[in-house]
Amino acid sequence: xxxxxxxxxxxxxxxxxxxxxxxxxxxxxxxxxxxxxxxxxxxxxxxxxxxxxxxxxxxxxxxxxxxxxxxxxxxxxxxxxxxxxxxxxxxxxxxxxxxxxxxxxxxxxxxxxxxxxxxxxxxxxxxxxxxxxxxxxxxxxxxxxxxxxxxxxxxxxxxxxxxxxxxxxxxxxxxxxxxxxxxxxxxxxxxxxxxxxxxxxxxxxxxxxxxxxxxxxxxxxxxxxxxxxxxxxxxxxxxxxxxxxxxxxxxxxxxxxxxxxxxxxxxxxxxxxxxxxxxxxxxxxxxxxxxxxxxxxxxxxxxxxxxxxxxxxxxxxxxxxxxxxxxxxxxxxxxxxxxxxxxxxxxxxxxxxxxxxxxxxxxxxxxxxxxxxxxxxxxxxxxxxxxxxxxxxxxxxxxxxxxxxxxxxxxxxxxxxxxxxxxxxxxxxxxxxxxxxxxxxxxxxxxxxxxxxxxxxxxxxxxxxxxxxxxxxxxxxxxxxx
Numbered sequence: 001x002x003x004x005x006x007x008x009x010x011x012x013x014x015x016x017x018x019x020x021x022x023x024x025x026x027x028x029x030x031x032x033x034x035x036x037x038x039x040x041x042x043x044x045x046x047x048x049x050x051x052x053x054x055x056x057x058x059x060x061x062x063x064x065x066x067x068x069x070x071x072x073x074x075x076x077x078x079x080x081x082x083x084x085x086x087x088x089x090x091x092x093x094x095x096x097x098x099x100x101x102x103x104x105x106x107x108x109x110x111x112x113x114x115x116x117x118x119x120x121x122x123x124x125x126x127x128x129x130x131x132x133x134x135x136x137x138x139x140x141x142x143x144x145x146x147x148x149x150x151x152x153x154x155x156x157x158x159x160x161x162x163x164x165x166x167x168x169x170x171x172x173x174x175x176x177x178x179x180x181x182x183x184x185x186x187x188x189x190x191x192x193x194x195x196x197x198x199x200x201x202x203x204x205x206x207x208x209x210x211x212x213x214x215x216x217x218x219x220x221x222x223x224x225x226x227x228x229x230x231x232x233x234x235x236x237x238x239x240x241x242x243x244x245x246x247x248x249x250x251x252x253x254x255x256x257x258x259x260x261x262x263x264x265x266x267x268x269x270x271x272x273x274x275x276x277x278x279x280x281x282x283x284x285x286x287x288x289x290x291x292x293x294x295x296x297x298x299x300x301x302x303x304x305x306x307x308x309x310x311x312x313x314x315x316x317x318x319x320x321x322x323x324x325x326x327x328x329x330x331x332x333x334x335x336x337x338x339x340x341x342x343x344x345x346x347x348x349x350x351x352x353x354x355x356x357x358x359x360x361x362x363x364x365x366x367x368x369x370x371x372x373x374x375x376x377x378x379x380x381x382x383x384x385x386x387x388x389x390x391x392x393x394x395x396x397x398x399x400x401x402x403x404x405x406x407x408x409x410x411x412x413x414x415x416x417x418x419x420x421x422x423x424x425x426x427x428x429x430x431x432x433x434x435x436x437x438x439x440x441x442x443x444x445x446x447x448x449x450x451x452x453x454x455x456x457x458x459x460x461x462x463x464x465x466x467x468x469x470x471x472x473x474x475x476x477x478x479x480x481x482x
Contacts, residue, residue, distance in 0.1 A: 026052050026076070027098040030164075032258045034171030035106045038150045038203025040113045041087040045262040046298075050076040050164070051098050060095045063110070087111040087200035089148065109150065111201025112194070113263045114367075115297070116187035117217065117255075118270035119244075120210030121307070121359075124352055126181045126188075132347075134185050135354040141177045144188070149175035149195050151183050154207040154258075158249035160233050162219070166257040172203070184208065186269055186307070189360025194367055197374070205261070207254045212244040213273045214284050217251050222291050228280065245273060259296050265303035265371060266292060267363050271323055272309050272351060278322040285326065286334050305338045305366040306330075308475060310353050311346030311461045321458040321476045328383070328475045338366035341381045343457055343464030344473045362472070381472035387454060387479045393444040394451045395432075396479070401468040404439040405431045410465045414457040414476075417445040422482055424455060429466075441466075453480035 028050040039045050051057055051072040059068040059080050070078040092108040116122060120129070126137040151174075155167035173179040180188055184206050195202040209216070215229055223229050229247040243249055274281045293302045308327045314320055324343075331337050340362035345355040353359075365379040382401040387394055394417065398405065416424040425447040432442045443454050457464060457476030466474040 026050065026055075027057065027096065027101045027103060029096055029103050029105075030257060031166055031168050031171050032152065032205070032261060033094070033105060035108070036150055036172040036174065037105065037152070038109050038111045038113050038172070038201050039084050039092075040203075040262040040264060041084055041110045041200070043084055043262050044081045045084050046079055046081055046260050047094070048077065048079045049096065051078060052076065055098055057096060057098045060097070062093045084110050087198075089201065109148070109201035109203075111148070111203060112198070113203040113205060113261070114187075114191060114194070115261070115263045115266045116184055116190075116204060116206045116208060117266065117268050118208045118307075119212045119273060120208075121272070121310075121352055121356075122184055122186055122267075122269035123206070123208035123210055124185060124356065125183055126185055128354075129352050132350050132352045132354050134356055136357050137185070140185075140189065140357065141181060144175050144177055144180045144192065146175040146192065146195060148199075148201045149188075149191055150201065150203045151175055151179055151188075152203070152205045153183060154205075154254050156209050156244075157253040158238065158243045158246075159252035160235060160249065162252045162256040164257055167253070185356035186360040186363070187267065189357050190267055190363045190367070193361060193364035194372070197368055198372060205258070205263070207258070208269075209244045209250050209254065211242060211273055212250055212270065213247070214270060214281065214288050215247040216244055216249055217255060218248060218288060218291060219251050219256070219295075220248050222287065222295070223247050226284070226287060255296065260298045263297055263299075263302070265305065265367065266297070267367075268304065268306040269359070270306075271327060272312075275309065275314060275320050275323050276316055276318045278326050281323055282326045282329070285330055289330075289334050289337065301336060303336055303338075303367065303371050304334075305340070305363050307340045307359055307363065308342055310342040311348075311457070311459075311464070311476075312351050313348045313461045318460070319458075320460050321478075324476050325478070328477070336370070338370060338379060339475075340366065341464075341473045341475045343462065343476055344467075346461060346463075348461045365472075378468070378470040378472060382466065382468045382474045384456075384474075384477040384479065389451055392449050392451065393442050394454050394479075396441040396443060396454060398440070398468075398474070400472075401439070403469040405441060406467050406469050407431070407465050408467055408471070413465050414459070414462040415443050416455045416458070417443060417448045417451045418453045418455075418480070419448045419450050420452055422453070422480075424453075427454070453478065453482070455479070 094105040369379040382398040412429040415427040417427040427445040455478040
C-alpha cells in the first residue's frame, strides 16, 4: 500500500513539474507589451498573452499590491485586467510569471495612448514618398527629443483569418530623430502637440497601410452582416501590392493581434481608396467607427478624430467632393467625432500632400478641445448653415465662425452658382456684414441673375481659400441636393 501511495504522489509531482516546464517554454507576451511602453492612465487595462492550456500566469506591477492571476484557456490565451494610476514619469515595472519562466517589462510609463489608423497619408513618414517629400521634415526631426513620447509601429501584412502574431520591427521606442523619421508624420505631430500641452507621457500606436480600403479594417462577421462584399478570398489570389483593397485582411493581421488594447482615442486618415463609392462609405464609415469603439477597443465613447481627404485630380471619373461631403456629415451623425479639413493642402497631381504637419496640428486641436477640455482652442472650421437670395446675389450664413470669416489675403476660388436650369457657373465671393447681423458671405455670378444654389470646392481639385478667423478652413459644400 505504501508503494501505491508513493507512486501516486510521485505521479502527481512529475505531472506538476512537467506542466511547469511546459509553461516555462511557452509563456508568450505580445510585442505590443514591451519595455518602454505607455499604458493608458486611470483605466482598467487589459493585459494578455499565451501559455500552455490550463497553466497559471501571475502578473505583478510596481503600482498595485499583490499579484493578478489568470489561467490559460484551451487555446492558450489568458487575460488579466489591471487598474492604472494617474499619468506620471516614474518608470514602472510589470512582471509576468508562469512556472519557472519570468518576463519583466521595465521603463513602463503611465499616460495616454492614441491609436493611429488609415492608409498611406497616415502611414507616410518623414522620408516622404517617391512622388512627394514631406514639408518641414528636417525642422520637426531636429526638435524631437521627447522621451515622454513613445512609438509603436506595425509592419504591413495581411491574413485571410484573424492572426495572433503581429509583424513589427521592434518593440516600443523613444521619440528621437532616428525613430521618428520612420514614423507617421501626421501621427507624430498630433502626439507631440498633445504631449507639449499636457506634459504627460503619450504613447502612439501606428497601424496603417497604403492603398487600404475601409472594409480591409473590419472583421468577417461585421462584413457578412453588412452584406456588400465578396469574402470568399483565396491566398493565391492576393496581389502582392493590392491585397489592401480586399475586405478584412488588414483587420486580421494588423489590428486583431493588438485587441483589446486600451487606448485614449483614435485618429484616422483614410478614404482615398473608397472615393468611387461615396454612398456606400456613408454607411460603411460610421459602421467602422462603431465597430472599432464597441467591439474592438471596448469603449463605446472612444474619441474618434479623422482627416477629410484632400483635393486631388482623380482620374477614375469620381468626384471626390462627394466623399468629402460624406465625411463632413459623419460628424453630425456619429457622436464624439471630429474632422480635420484639408481643402487648402491638396495637390492636383499628387495624392500624398506634402503638408502633413498642418494635418497633425488640426487633429490635435480636436483632441485638445474635446478630450483635454481646452475650449479656447478652436477645432472646427466654418460650415454652411443657410442661404437667402436678395437682388440676384446669394447670402450664406455659417456655423463655427464666431469671430468671422477670412480669405487671409487670397483671391476667393472655387465658388459656383446655378439657377433653375441647374447649370453651374464660376462665381465671385466676398465677406460682408449680412442682413442677419453677423458676418456672412455674398456670392454671385453675372451669368445667373436668379441664383438657386451655391457650391464651394465641389470638384476633385480645388485650392481652398475660405477660413474662419481661427485659421481653420471650410470644407467643400453645396446648398443643393442635386
